[in-house]
Amino acid sequence: MNSLNLNKRDVNIPNNAKKIRRMGRVPGVLYGKKINEFLFEVGELELCREIAQNGEHGIINLDINGEDYQALIKDVQRDPVTHKIIHLDLEELDHSQKIISTVPIQFEGEGYLKKKGMVLQKEKDSIKVECDANKLPKYIKININGSDNGYVYRAGDLEVASELSIIDDLNTVIASVTYERKTVSDDMELAEELNNKNK
Template identity: 50%
Template sequence: MESLTLSKRENKTSHAAKKMRRNGLVPGVLYGKSVGNYMFEVGELELSREINEVGEHGILDLNLEGNRVKALIKEVQRDAVNHEIIHVDLQEVKKNSIIQADVPIIFHNEKLVSKNGGILQKEKNSIKVQCNAEELPKNIHIDLKGLKVGNVVRMGDVEMAKEISMIEDPDTVIVSVTYAKNEGTYMDEEEIDEQDEKKE
Protein backbone atom coordinates (compact mmCIF):
# COMPACT_ATOMS: atom_id res chain seq x y z
CA MET A 1 0.00 0.00 0.00
CA GLU A 2 1.32 3.40 -1.02
CA SER A 3 1.39 6.46 1.21
CA LEU A 4 -1.50 8.85 0.53
CA THR A 5 -0.43 12.50 0.48
CA LEU A 6 -2.73 15.00 2.21
CA SER A 7 -2.58 18.74 1.52
CA LYS A 8 -3.70 21.22 4.17
CA ARG A 9 -7.00 22.87 3.31
CA GLU A 10 -6.87 26.62 3.89
CA ASN A 11 -10.29 27.65 2.58
CA LYS A 12 -12.93 25.77 4.57
CA THR A 13 -16.14 27.14 3.02
CA SER A 14 -18.70 24.92 1.27
CA HIS A 15 -18.14 26.89 -1.94
CA ALA A 16 -14.42 26.06 -1.81
CA ALA A 17 -15.25 22.38 -1.20
CA LYS A 18 -17.43 22.28 -4.33
CA LYS A 19 -14.63 23.87 -6.37
CA MET A 20 -12.21 21.25 -5.03
CA ARG A 21 -14.47 18.42 -6.17
CA ARG A 22 -14.71 19.91 -9.65
CA ASN A 23 -10.91 19.85 -9.73
CA GLY A 24 -10.75 16.17 -8.77
CA LEU A 25 -10.02 16.77 -5.07
CA VAL A 26 -11.89 15.50 -2.00
CA PRO A 27 -12.12 17.53 1.24
CA GLY A 28 -11.69 15.73 4.54
CA VAL A 29 -10.82 15.94 8.23
CA LEU A 30 -8.16 14.01 10.14
CA TYR A 31 -8.76 13.82 13.91
CA GLY A 32 -6.02 12.96 16.39
CA LYS A 33 -4.13 14.05 19.49
CA SER A 34 -1.01 15.01 17.58
CA VAL A 35 -2.77 16.68 14.63
CA GLY A 36 -5.88 18.19 16.21
CA ASN A 37 -8.62 18.63 13.60
CA TYR A 38 -6.56 18.71 10.42
CA MET A 39 -8.59 19.91 7.43
CA PHE A 40 -7.16 18.52 4.21
CA GLU A 41 -7.74 17.86 0.53
CA VAL A 42 -6.66 14.76 -1.35
CA GLY A 43 -6.83 13.49 -4.92
CA GLU A 44 -10.09 11.61 -5.53
CA LEU A 45 -8.45 8.98 -7.76
CA GLU A 46 -5.67 8.29 -5.25
CA LEU A 47 -8.14 8.12 -2.35
CA SER A 48 -10.46 5.76 -4.25
CA ARG A 49 -7.54 3.48 -5.11
CA GLU A 50 -6.51 3.18 -1.47
CA ILE A 51 -10.09 2.65 -0.26
CA ASN A 52 -10.52 -0.11 -2.84
CA GLU A 53 -7.43 -1.78 -1.38
CA VAL A 54 -8.12 -1.47 2.36
CA GLY A 55 -11.93 -1.14 2.42
CA GLU A 56 -14.12 1.73 3.58
CA HIS A 57 -13.23 1.18 7.25
CA GLY A 58 -9.59 0.22 6.84
CA ILE A 59 -6.26 1.75 7.82
CA LEU A 60 -4.50 4.24 5.53
CA ASP A 61 -0.82 5.20 5.43
CA LEU A 62 -0.65 8.99 5.13
CA ASN A 63 2.01 11.50 4.19
CA LEU A 64 1.19 14.53 6.32
CA GLU A 65 3.55 17.38 5.50
CA GLY A 66 6.46 14.97 5.31
CA ASN A 67 5.44 12.91 8.35
CA ARG A 68 4.15 9.32 8.15
CA VAL A 69 0.80 8.90 9.90
CA LYS A 70 -1.63 5.98 10.06
CA ALA A 71 -5.35 6.69 10.14
CA LEU A 72 -8.58 4.73 10.39
CA ILE A 73 -11.28 5.58 7.85
CA LYS A 74 -14.25 6.63 9.99
CA GLU A 75 -16.69 7.76 7.32
CA VAL A 76 -16.80 8.03 3.54
CA GLN A 77 -19.55 10.27 2.20
CA ARG A 78 -20.62 9.64 -1.39
CA ASP A 79 -22.81 11.47 -3.87
CA ALA A 80 -26.26 9.85 -3.95
CA VAL A 81 -26.38 9.87 -7.76
CA ASN A 82 -22.90 9.08 -9.08
CA HIS A 83 -21.44 7.58 -5.85
CA GLU A 84 -18.29 9.67 -6.11
CA ILE A 85 -16.56 10.44 -2.82
CA ILE A 86 -17.49 13.94 -1.60
CA HIS A 87 -15.96 13.91 1.90
CA VAL A 88 -13.91 11.63 4.14
CA ASP A 89 -13.31 11.55 7.92
CA LEU A 90 -10.13 9.94 9.25
CA GLN A 91 -8.93 9.17 12.78
CA GLU A 92 -5.23 9.01 13.61
CA VAL A 93 -4.05 5.71 15.08
CA LYS A 94 -0.73 5.00 16.77
CA LYS A 95 1.31 1.88 16.14
CA ASN A 96 0.04 -1.13 18.12
CA SER A 97 -2.97 0.85 19.35
CA ILE A 98 -6.25 -0.96 20.02
CA ILE A 99 -9.09 0.32 17.87
CA GLN A 100 -12.79 -0.31 17.32
CA ALA A 101 -14.18 -0.34 13.80
CA ASP A 102 -17.14 -1.55 11.74
CA VAL A 103 -15.94 -4.21 9.29
CA PRO A 104 -18.13 -4.86 6.20
CA ILE A 105 -19.63 -8.32 5.69
CA ILE A 106 -19.26 -10.17 2.38
CA PHE A 107 -21.90 -12.87 1.86
CA HIS A 108 -21.05 -15.91 -0.24
CA ASN A 109 -23.38 -18.34 -2.05
CA GLU A 110 -26.42 -16.07 -2.00
CA LYS A 111 -27.60 -17.65 -5.26
CA LEU A 112 -27.87 -21.05 -3.56
CA VAL A 113 -30.48 -19.65 -1.18
CA SER A 114 -32.46 -17.83 -3.87
CA LYS A 115 -32.32 -20.77 -6.32
CA ASN A 116 -33.92 -22.95 -3.67
CA GLY A 117 -36.74 -20.45 -3.22
CA GLY A 118 -35.42 -18.76 -0.11
CA ILE A 119 -35.47 -15.01 0.34
CA LEU A 120 -32.64 -13.49 2.36
CA GLN A 121 -33.33 -10.84 4.95
CA LYS A 122 -30.07 -9.06 5.72
CA GLU A 123 -30.24 -7.32 9.08
CA LYS A 124 -26.56 -6.31 9.28
CA ASN A 125 -23.98 -5.37 6.66
CA SER A 126 -21.07 -4.88 9.07
CA ILE A 127 -19.74 -6.15 12.40
CA LYS A 128 -18.13 -3.97 15.06
CA VAL A 129 -14.80 -5.40 16.21
CA GLN A 130 -11.91 -4.48 18.48
CA CYS A 131 -8.32 -5.33 17.64
CA ASN A 132 -4.82 -4.05 17.10
CA ALA A 133 -4.83 -1.50 14.29
CA GLU A 134 -2.42 -3.72 12.35
CA GLU A 135 -4.82 -6.71 12.56
CA LEU A 136 -7.99 -4.99 11.29
CA PRO A 137 -9.54 -7.17 8.54
CA LYS A 138 -10.78 -5.61 5.31
CA ASN A 139 -13.94 -7.76 5.31
CA ILE A 140 -15.67 -10.52 7.24
CA HIS A 141 -16.83 -13.44 5.07
CA ILE A 142 -20.03 -15.38 5.78
CA ASP A 143 -20.91 -18.49 3.74
CA LEU A 144 -24.66 -18.94 3.23
CA LYS A 145 -24.36 -22.40 1.67
CA GLY A 146 -26.85 -24.83 3.17
CA LEU A 147 -29.21 -22.22 4.62
CA LYS A 148 -32.89 -23.12 4.30
CA VAL A 149 -36.16 -21.43 5.19
CA GLY A 150 -36.26 -20.63 8.89
CA ASN A 151 -32.46 -20.64 9.28
CA VAL A 152 -30.68 -17.62 10.74
CA VAL A 153 -27.05 -16.59 11.14
CA ARG A 154 -26.30 -14.75 14.36
CA MET A 155 -23.25 -12.84 15.52
CA GLY A 156 -22.28 -15.77 17.71
CA ASP A 157 -22.08 -18.02 14.64
CA VAL A 158 -19.31 -15.97 13.02
CA GLU A 159 -15.76 -17.25 13.50
CA MET A 160 -13.11 -14.64 14.20
CA ALA A 161 -9.34 -14.77 14.35
CA LYS A 162 -8.14 -14.97 17.94
CA GLU A 163 -6.58 -11.51 17.62
CA ILE A 164 -10.00 -9.95 16.95
CA SER A 165 -12.83 -9.40 19.46
CA MET A 166 -16.41 -8.91 18.33
CA ILE A 167 -18.24 -6.04 20.09
CA GLU A 168 -21.75 -7.25 19.35
CA ASP A 169 -24.51 -9.16 21.13
CA PRO A 170 -23.99 -12.83 20.10
CA ASP A 171 -27.76 -13.22 19.65
CA THR A 172 -28.03 -10.39 17.11
CA VAL A 173 -29.35 -11.72 13.79
CA ILE A 174 -27.16 -10.99 10.77
CA VAL A 175 -29.24 -12.72 8.09
CA SER A 176 -32.28 -14.98 7.93
CA VAL A 177 -34.11 -16.99 5.29
CA THR A 178 -37.77 -16.13 5.54
CA TYR A 179 -39.65 -17.58 2.59
CA ALA A 180 -39.52 -20.45 0.11
CA LYS A 181 -41.28 -20.53 -3.24
CA ASN A 182 -40.29 -24.14 -3.96
CA GLU A 183 -40.21 -25.96 -0.65
CA GLY A 184 -39.02 -29.54 -0.97
CA THR A 185 -36.91 -28.91 -4.08
CA TYR A 186 -33.57 -28.24 -2.44
CA MET A 187 -30.62 -28.31 -4.82
CA ASP A 188 -26.94 -28.44 -4.04
CA GLU A 189 -24.33 -26.19 -5.65
CA GLU A 190 -23.42 -28.65 -8.45
CA GLU A 191 -27.06 -29.05 -9.49
CA ILE A 192 -27.51 -25.28 -9.62
CA ASP A 193 -24.37 -24.83 -11.72
CA GLU A 194 -25.59 -27.55 -14.14
CA GLN A 195 -28.96 -25.80 -14.41
CA ASP A 196 -27.28 -22.49 -15.13
CA GLU A 197 -25.11 -24.10 -17.85
CA LYS A 198 -28.19 -25.55 -19.58
CA LYS A 199 -29.82 -22.11 -19.64
CA GLU A 200 -26.72 -20.68 -21.29
Protein backbone atom coordinates (compact mmCIF):
# COMPACT_ATOMS: atom_id res chain seq x y z
CA MET A 1 0.00 0.00 0.00
CA ASN A 2 1.30 3.46 -0.91
CA SER A 3 2.09 5.92 1.87
CA LEU A 4 2.16 9.67 1.47
CA ASN A 5 5.45 11.09 2.71
CA LEU A 6 4.87 14.18 4.90
CA ASN A 7 7.77 16.51 5.70
CA LYS A 8 7.71 18.94 8.61
CA ARG A 9 7.05 22.53 7.52
CA ASP A 10 9.19 25.38 8.82
CA VAL A 11 6.70 28.06 9.87
CA ASN A 12 9.41 30.56 10.84
CA ILE A 13 10.24 31.36 7.20
CA PRO A 14 8.24 34.40 5.91
CA ASN A 15 5.76 33.57 3.11
CA ASN A 16 6.68 29.92 3.59
CA ALA A 17 3.38 28.56 2.15
CA LYS A 18 3.82 30.53 -1.11
CA LYS A 19 7.41 29.27 -1.48
CA ILE A 20 6.30 25.70 -0.87
CA ARG A 21 3.60 25.96 -3.58
CA ARG A 22 6.10 27.40 -6.08
CA MET A 23 8.23 24.29 -5.50
CA GLY A 24 5.30 22.03 -6.48
CA ARG A 25 4.44 21.11 -2.92
CA VAL A 26 1.29 21.60 -0.82
CA PRO A 27 1.22 22.92 2.77
CA GLY A 28 -1.12 21.28 5.28
CA VAL A 29 -1.92 20.38 8.86
CA LEU A 30 -2.44 16.99 10.51
CA TYR A 31 -4.14 16.98 13.90
CA GLY A 32 -5.03 14.21 16.32
CA LYS A 33 -4.53 12.73 19.78
CA LYS A 34 -1.11 11.20 19.20
CA ILE A 35 0.32 13.73 16.77
CA ASN A 36 -1.34 16.83 18.32
CA GLU A 37 -0.81 19.37 15.49
CA PHE A 38 1.75 18.68 12.79
CA LEU A 39 2.37 21.30 10.08
CA PHE A 40 3.65 19.60 6.95
CA GLU A 41 4.38 19.90 3.26
CA VAL A 42 3.74 17.18 0.69
CA GLY A 43 4.46 16.64 -3.02
CA GLU A 44 1.55 17.87 -5.15
CA LEU A 45 1.73 15.01 -7.68
CA GLU A 46 1.79 12.32 -4.97
CA LEU A 47 -1.10 14.03 -3.17
CA CYS A 48 -3.21 14.27 -6.35
CA ARG A 49 -2.58 10.56 -7.02
CA GLU A 50 -3.80 9.63 -3.51
CA ILE A 51 -6.90 11.85 -3.79
CA ALA A 52 -7.74 10.38 -7.21
CA GLN A 53 -7.51 6.90 -5.67
CA ASN A 54 -9.25 7.55 -2.32
CA GLY A 55 -11.50 10.56 -2.98
CA GLU A 56 -11.48 14.01 -1.37
CA HIS A 57 -12.85 12.64 1.92
CA GLY A 58 -11.09 9.28 1.94
CA ILE A 59 -8.53 7.67 4.22
CA ILE A 60 -4.83 7.80 3.36
CA ASN A 61 -1.69 6.13 4.71
CA LEU A 62 1.06 8.46 5.87
CA ASP A 63 4.79 8.18 6.46
CA ILE A 64 6.18 10.73 8.94
CA ASN A 65 9.89 10.27 9.69
CA GLY A 66 9.57 6.53 9.07
CA GLU A 67 6.48 6.14 11.28
CA ASP A 68 3.18 4.93 9.81
CA TYR A 69 -0.08 6.78 10.39
CA GLN A 70 -3.55 6.75 8.88
CA ALA A 71 -5.55 9.93 8.41
CA LEU A 72 -8.94 11.07 7.17
CA ILE A 73 -8.95 13.88 4.58
CA LYS A 74 -11.02 16.61 6.26
CA ASP A 75 -10.61 19.51 3.85
CA VAL A 76 -9.00 20.07 0.45
CA GLN A 77 -8.69 23.76 -0.41
CA ARG A 78 -8.31 24.57 -4.10
CA ASP A 79 -7.41 27.72 -6.00
CA PRO A 80 -10.72 29.07 -7.44
CA VAL A 81 -9.10 29.77 -10.83
CA THR A 82 -6.56 26.96 -11.41
CA HIS A 83 -8.28 24.35 -9.13
CA LYS A 84 -4.83 23.34 -7.89
CA ILE A 85 -4.70 22.15 -4.27
CA ILE A 86 -3.39 24.97 -2.07
CA HIS A 87 -3.92 23.52 1.43
CA LEU A 88 -4.81 20.21 3.05
CA ASP A 89 -6.37 19.38 6.44
CA LEU A 90 -5.93 15.83 7.77
CA GLU A 91 -7.26 14.17 10.92
CA GLU A 92 -5.29 11.32 12.47
CA LEU A 93 -7.42 8.18 12.75
CA ASP A 94 -8.18 6.67 16.12
CA HIS A 95 -9.35 3.14 15.30
CA SER A 96 -11.09 2.79 18.66
CA GLN A 97 -13.58 5.50 17.65
CA LYS A 98 -16.09 5.89 14.84
CA ILE A 99 -15.44 8.60 12.27
CA ILE A 100 -17.77 11.16 10.71
CA SER A 101 -17.05 11.95 7.08
CA THR A 102 -18.65 13.16 3.86
CA VAL A 103 -19.24 10.59 1.10
CA PRO A 104 -20.08 11.50 -2.52
CA ILE A 105 -23.47 10.43 -3.93
CA GLN A 106 -23.30 8.65 -7.28
CA PHE A 107 -26.52 8.98 -9.32
CA GLU A 108 -27.07 6.10 -11.77
CA GLY A 109 -29.52 6.22 -14.67
CA GLU A 110 -29.36 9.84 -15.84
CA GLY A 111 -29.28 8.55 -19.43
CA TYR A 112 -32.79 7.14 -18.94
CA LEU A 113 -34.06 10.58 -17.87
CA LYS A 114 -32.48 12.32 -20.88
CA LYS A 115 -34.23 9.90 -23.27
CA LYS A 116 -37.52 10.85 -21.62
CA GLY A 117 -36.74 14.60 -21.94
CA MET A 118 -36.24 14.98 -18.19
CA VAL A 119 -33.36 16.20 -16.03
CA LEU A 120 -32.15 15.49 -12.52
CA GLN A 121 -31.86 18.64 -10.40
CA LYS A 122 -29.16 17.76 -7.85
CA GLU A 123 -29.52 19.51 -4.52
CA LYS A 124 -26.70 17.60 -2.80
CA ASP A 125 -23.77 15.69 -4.26
CA SER A 126 -22.57 14.21 -0.95
CA ILE A 127 -23.89 12.98 2.38
CA LYS A 128 -22.47 12.94 5.92
CA VAL A 129 -22.07 9.50 7.50
CA GLU A 130 -20.71 7.88 10.66
CA CYS A 131 -18.92 4.52 10.64
CA ASP A 132 -15.77 2.61 11.53
CA ALA A 133 -12.75 3.90 9.61
CA ASN A 134 -12.33 0.65 7.65
CA LYS A 135 -16.01 0.71 6.55
CA LEU A 136 -15.96 4.17 4.91
CA PRO A 137 -17.19 3.79 1.29
CA LYS A 138 -15.76 5.80 -1.63
CA TYR A 139 -19.31 6.73 -2.68
CA ILE A 140 -22.97 5.81 -2.15
CA LYS A 141 -25.00 4.86 -5.24
CA ILE A 142 -28.64 5.69 -5.90
CA ASN A 143 -30.42 4.28 -8.95
CA ILE A 144 -32.77 6.78 -10.61
CA ASN A 145 -33.83 4.51 -13.49
CA GLY A 146 -37.61 4.48 -13.84
CA SER A 147 -38.03 7.96 -12.31
CA ASP A 148 -40.80 10.21 -13.54
CA ASN A 149 -41.49 13.94 -13.54
CA GLY A 150 -41.97 15.19 -9.99
CA TYR A 151 -39.97 12.43 -8.29
CA VAL A 152 -38.10 13.70 -5.24
CA TYR A 153 -35.19 11.82 -3.71
CA ARG A 154 -34.33 12.33 -0.04
CA ALA A 155 -31.37 11.29 2.11
CA GLY A 156 -33.54 8.51 3.57
CA ASP A 157 -33.86 6.95 0.07
CA LEU A 158 -30.14 6.16 -0.01
CA GLU A 159 -29.45 2.48 0.56
CA VAL A 160 -26.45 2.19 2.85
CA ALA A 161 -24.74 -0.75 4.53
CA SER A 162 -25.92 -1.61 8.05
CA GLU A 163 -22.59 -0.48 9.54
CA LEU A 164 -23.14 3.03 8.14
CA SER A 165 -25.29 5.72 9.77
CA ILE A 166 -26.44 8.80 7.84
CA ILE A 167 -25.88 11.91 9.98
CA ASP A 168 -27.75 14.35 7.71
CA ASP A 169 -31.51 14.78 8.19
CA LEU A 170 -33.17 11.87 6.35
CA ASN A 171 -35.80 14.28 4.95
CA THR A 172 -33.13 16.39 3.24
CA VAL A 173 -33.85 16.57 -0.53
CA ILE A 174 -30.85 15.32 -2.51
CA ALA A 175 -32.39 15.50 -6.02
CA SER A 176 -35.62 15.96 -7.95
CA VAL A 177 -36.76 15.05 -11.45
CA THR A 178 -38.26 17.67 -13.79
CA TYR A 179 -38.90 18.11 -17.48
CA GLU A 180 -36.03 19.74 -19.32
CA ARG A 181 -36.62 23.47 -19.47
CA LYS A 182 -36.25 25.02 -22.91
CA THR A 183 -34.07 28.10 -23.04
CA VAL A 184 -35.22 31.44 -24.44
CA SER A 185 -33.17 30.84 -27.61
CA ASP A 186 -34.91 27.46 -28.11
CA ASP A 187 -38.31 29.17 -27.85
CA MET A 188 -37.24 31.87 -30.34
CA GLU A 189 -36.05 29.21 -32.82
CA LEU A 190 -39.40 27.41 -32.50
CA ALA A 191 -41.32 30.68 -33.03
CA GLU A 192 -39.17 31.46 -36.09
CA GLU A 193 -39.85 28.01 -37.57
CA LEU A 194 -43.60 28.41 -37.09
CA ASN A 195 -43.45 31.90 -38.57
CA ASN A 196 -41.63 30.66 -41.69
CA LYS A 197 -44.15 27.83 -42.13
CA ASN A 198 -47.05 30.28 -42.02
CA LYS A 199 -45.59 32.55 -44.72
